[in-house]
Amino acid sequence: MPKYLLSVYGPAERNQFGDxxxxxxxxxxxxxxxxxxxxxxxxxxFVFADGLEQATTATVVDGRxxxxxxxxxxxxxxxxxxxxxxxxxxxxLDVALRLAAEGSKACRGKVEVRPFQTEESxxxxxxx
Amino acid sequence: MTRLEPVEEAITRAHREEWARVVxxxxxxxxxxxxxxxxxxxxxxxxxxxxPRDGVPPNPGGWLTTTATRKAIDRLRRELRRDEKHQxxxxxxxxxxxxxxxxxxxxxxxxxxxxxxxxxSPEARVALxxxxxxxxxxPQIARAFLVPEATMGQRLTRAKAKIRAAHVPYRVxxxxxxxxxxxxxxxxxxxxxxxxxxxxxxxxxPVRADLTAExxxxxxxxxxxxxxxxxxxxxxxxxxxxxxxRRPARVSSTGELVTLGEQDRSRWDTExxxxxxxxxxxxxAAVAAGGPxxxxxxxxxxxxxxxxxxxxxxDTDWSQVVTLYDRLLRVDPSPLVALDRAIAVxxxxxxEVALALVDRLPLAGHHAFHVTRAELLRRLGRxxxxxxxxxxxxxxxANTAETAYLTRRSSQLD
Numbered sequence: 065m066p067k068y069l070l071s072v073y074g075p076a077e078r079n080q081f082g083d084x085x086x087x088x089x090x091x092x093x094x095x096x097x098x099x100x101x102x103x104x105x106x107x108x109x110f111v112f113a114d115g116l117e118q119a120t121t122a123t124v125v126d127g128r129x130x131x132x133x134x135x136x137x138x139x140x141x142x143x144x145x146x147x148x149x150x151x152x153x154x155x156x157l158d159v160a161l162r163l164a165a166e167g168s169k170a171c172r173g174k175v176e177v178r179p180f181q182t183e184e185s186x187x188x189x190x191x192x
Numbered sequence: 193m194t195r196l197e198p199v200e201e202a203i204t205r206a207h208r209e210e211w212a213r214v215v216x217x218x219x220x221x222x223x224x225x226x227x228x229x230x231x232x233x234x235x236x237x238x239x240x241x242x243x244p245r246d247g248v249p250p251n252p253g254g255w256l257t258t259t260a261t262r263k264a265i266d267r268l269r270r271e272l273r274r275d276e277k278h279q280x281x282x283x284x285x286x287x288x289x290x291x292x293x294x295x296x297x298x299x300x301x302x303x304x305x306x307x308x309x310x311x312x313s314p315e316a317r318v319a320l321x322x323x324x325x326x327x328x329x330x331p332q333i334a335r336a337f338l339v340p341e342a343t344m345g346q347r348l349t350r351a352k353a354k355i356r357a358a359h360v361p362y363r364v365x366x367x368x369x370x371x372x373x374x375x376x377x378x379x380x381x382x383x384x385x386x387x388x389x390x391x392x393x394x395x396x397x398p399v400r401a402d403l404t405a406e407x408x409x410x411x412x413x414x415x416x417x418x419x420x421x422x423x424x425x426x427x428x429x430x431x432x433x434x435x436x437x438r439r440p441a442r443v444s445s446t447g448e449l450v451t452l453g454e455q456d457r458s459r460w461d462t463e464x465x466x467x468x469x470x471x472x473x474x475x476x477a478a479v480a481a482g483g484p485x486x487x488x489x490x491x492x493x494x495x496x497x498x499x500x501x502x503x504x505x506x507d508t509d510w511s512q513v514v515t516l517y518d519r520l521l522r523v524d525p526s527p528l529v530a531l532d533r534a535i536a537v538x539x540x541x542x543x544e545v546a547l548a549l550v551d552r553l554p555l556a557g558h559h560a561f562h563v564t565r566a567e568l569l570r571r572l573g574r575x576x577x578x579x580x581x582x583x584x585x586x587x588x589x590a591n592t593a594e595t596a597y598l599t600r601r602s603s604q605l606d
Binding site for chain 2: 185
């Protein structure tokens with residue numbers, strides 16, 4: 065079954081309640097997201113899901129040269145960064161989009177849906 | 193128009209009539225739009241090679257579908273050597289009707305709904321539909337969108353790649369999906385109709401009745417599917433019928449475009465006019481009874497109802513036409529609508545007022561803009577400017593009937 069990455073974006077730096085307006089709404093969003101995750105597991109779509117620390121905690125490593133070069137901060141300069149994600153298995157895009165809509169509602173964020181490469185698409189890369 | 197050899201003619205006709213059905217059937221069997229199109233293209237290439245030698249088969253559509261299926265299996269076998277894939281390929285022979293056809297029974301309409309998937313860009317949806325359902329070639333689609341062929345090619349390639357990579361299903365949209373995709377579907381059907389009514393290509397007939405007929409057929413189907421819609425489906429159907437009714441009078445015996453004002457109205461299809469008027473009245477009654485206000489297609493249909501109600505062009509109720517365009521501009525404030533409104537204003541308030549309106553519009557890349565300017569300048573006796581406008585219009589249209597009309601109008605100014 066095809067796999068999809070559902071990514072949630074958020075600000076580079078968060079306030080004390082993540083990017084939620086107050087503690088109460090943060091806790092409610094966590095609870096809703098947890099319930100959504102449980103449903104993904106129960107319905108057999110769940111592969112993996114987690115939230116990330118804020119983007120300013122990221123470090124970029126370039127190991128292509130003789131010595132690795134290490135830089136503080138995220139790879140992309142952007143206003144919004146990946147804040148968390150789900151990896152799901154779904155039969156097709158329509159199902160993935162429906163689940164993304166539920167996830168978006170639960171976590172109160174916009175969700176990008178992106179398919180993973182499949183064995184076939186990988187093969188097509190090797191033998192054009 | 194060039195006279196084609198019978199076999200060539202049969203291939204051209206088959207391409208027109210059968211392309212969408214072959215693609216739709218193959219897509220259903222393969223679950224892959226791109227692969228279906230490749231297989232259909234293979235089948236037509238084989239037809240071009242074989243029919244002149246072996247003769248045209250008695251059932252061209254069946255021959256093409258069978259050939260396309262075989263070509264698809266060949267491709268699968270070549271590309272995938274694993275056993276399970278062989279089994280999948282063998283499944284292609286299984287001609288059983290699919291289990292779930294859902295809300296949309298018609299293969300081609302399902303193809304339209306697939307091409308109008310919300311995950312695709314609006315331009316890609318229209319281009320894909322014209323390609324898959326209308327069977328239009330890449331150059332024709334590029335001309336319809338006024339973009340270079342390479343740009344349109346990339347747009348289509350990207351859309352097909354997304355359909356494949358993201359696993360966009362060739363699934364029957366459920367009843368809940370239909371309203372969300374309706375706007376896109378109606379836009380696409382209207383474009384298919386318009387492409388038929390004034391074909392953009394210089395290498396096709398000026399009016400493609402196959403495309404207008406197909407657009408009408410599909411719109412009727414959508415109306416059956418969604419009897420409770422807001423009235424825009426009915427509006428679009430009425431608009432198409434009232435436009436189609438005028439088709440017999442639209443091109444002269446010498447292959448020249450005949451404008452609405454000059455058409456021989458006795459040649460209009462009265463049955464279609466009656467049906468269109470009936471639908472417009474149905475919508476007027478529904479709106480009067482407190483229904484939602486009329487949208488773009490209902491207003492366009494109403495405008496066409498005014499035109500077709502006049503026995504003679506001189507009897508046209510132009511003030512009503514302008515009033516309807518005013519309402520349409522509020523719903524759809526596009527410069528093309530403003531251009532059409534200005535044409536009606538010219539009849540009501542004279543060409544000078546209309547020209548002032550037209551000159552403000554950002555439509556320099558549109559042939560209709562230059563045609564309108566040319567006609568208004570001509571009426572104002574501004575010959576040199578009119579000639580220039582005709583030249584600009586001629587440069588922007590490839591339609592043979594329109595070219596013939598504009599050439600004559602322009603030459604009469606000399």
